[in-house]
Amino acid sequence: MSDQFSLNGKIALVTGASYGIGFAIASAFAKAGAKIIFNDINQQAVDRGLASYKEAGIEVKGYVCDVTDENAVNAMVAQIEKEIGVIDILVNNAGIIKRIPMHEMSAAEFRQVVDVDLNAPFIVSKAVIPGMIKKGHGKIINICSMMSELGRETVSAYAAAKGGLKMLTRNICSEYGQYNIQCNGIGPGYIATPQTAPLREKQADGSRHPFDSFIIAKTPAARWGTPEDLQGPAVFLASDASNFVNGHVLYVDGGILAYIGKQP
Ligand code: NAP
Ligand code: GCO
Numbered sequence: 236m237s238d239q240f241s242l243n244g245k246i247a248l249v250t251g252a253s254y255g256i257g258f259a260i261a262s263a264f265a266k267a268g269a270k271i272i273f274n275d276i277n278q279q280a281v282d283r284g285l286a287s288y289k290e291a292g293i294e295v296k297g298y299v300c301d302v303t304d305e306n307a308v309n310a311m312v313a314q315i316e317k318e319i320g321v322i323d324i325l326v327n328n329a330g331i332i333k334r335i336p337m338h339e340m341s342a343a344e345f346r347q348v349v350d351v352d353l354n355a356p357f358i359v360s361k362a363v364i365p366g367m368i369k370k371g372h373g374k375i376i377n378i379c380s381m382m383s384e385l386g387r388e389t390v391s392a393y394a395a396a397k398g399g400l401k402m403l404t405r406n407i408c409s410e411y412g413q414y415n416i417q418c419n420g421i422g423p424g425y426i427a428t429p430q431t432a433p434l435r436e437k438q439a440d441g442s443r444h445p446f447d448s449f450i451i452a453k454t455p456a457a458r459w460g461t462p463e464d465l466q467g468p469a470v471f472l473a474s475d476a477s478n479f480v481n482g483h484v485l486y487v488d489g490g491i492l493a494y495i496g497k498q499p
Pocket of ligand 2: 332334379424430
């Protein structure tokens with residue numbers, strides 16, 4: 236049974252994985268036996284990632300690549316296939332958020348979020364699918380969000396992108412399941428990473444940020460998630476154990492989506 240969860244011999248690309256959720260998922264894949272490749276937007280970020288992986292005792296290859304740049308993505312995938320081999324597992328993790336009231340957000344800002352969070356998963360998935368078809372199998376995992384299901388103030392672009400990413404996940408499933416490619420999503424709840432640091436900042440009087448308290452009350456587990464909470468679900472969706480799971484978004488949210496929230 237444990238062999239079903241092994242990633243031995245597999246080549247995994249995790250985008251935007253110098254730190255945060257991507258780093259945790261790539262680290263778990265390495266421990267499950269996969270060969271790890273990651274990219275980040277500039278050399279400084281890649282070098283930061285390489286140092287972190289080295290400190291964790293994990294051998295990786297890092298590439299500088301802006302996932303919104305189709306030519307750069309195609310060149311990176313071609314280089315990976317030449318230097319390492321055809322990618323078996325892709326995690327579309329790279330993402331940004333802009334927290335701006337919609338009526339104050341420029342179209343350029345909206346487009347920038349959608350470009351990274353939705354267009355880029357399309358671009359990178361399109362680049363790796365031909366190799367997966369030739370190889371006879373593949374796993375694509377899109378990092379969705381609570382905002383694939385819910386809205387909230389100031390995150391219109393992010394919610395639109397992550398909602399679209401849920402449907403892109405279902406469509407890749409629909410179009411490529413016949414080639415033994417499984418495309419699923421992971422929908423993290425509220426996870427303590429640099430992306431959510433502003434929502435957890437201590438107040439001047441040392442009290443919790445109001446949003447921090449809000450999330451604690453909305454989460455049955457009464458805590459923020461950690462990137463490590465996502466490792467098991469990610470290995471499951473990357474492994475043979477999920478070969479008949481396709482088009483699914485696995486919410487790893489401590490129960491937020493099931494819970495009305497603690498009475499104040
Ligand atoms: P993070 O701390 O902001 O890390 C995002 C990573 O993506 C960074 O390494 C960033 O690099 C990279 N990146 C951004 N734009 C890129 C681009 N154009 N090309 C290549 N790399 C790029 O975010 P996180 O919290 O780990 O989140 C990772 C994913 O999980 C995102 O898709 C996010 O939307 C999603 N998510 C997060 C949470 C949460 O609560 N944290 C919950 C649900 C979903 P730089 O730092 O160099 O820009
Ligand atoms: C926000 C947060 C969320 C999390 C995550 C929740 O501002 O509401 O950043 O969007 O990042 O996506 O699943």
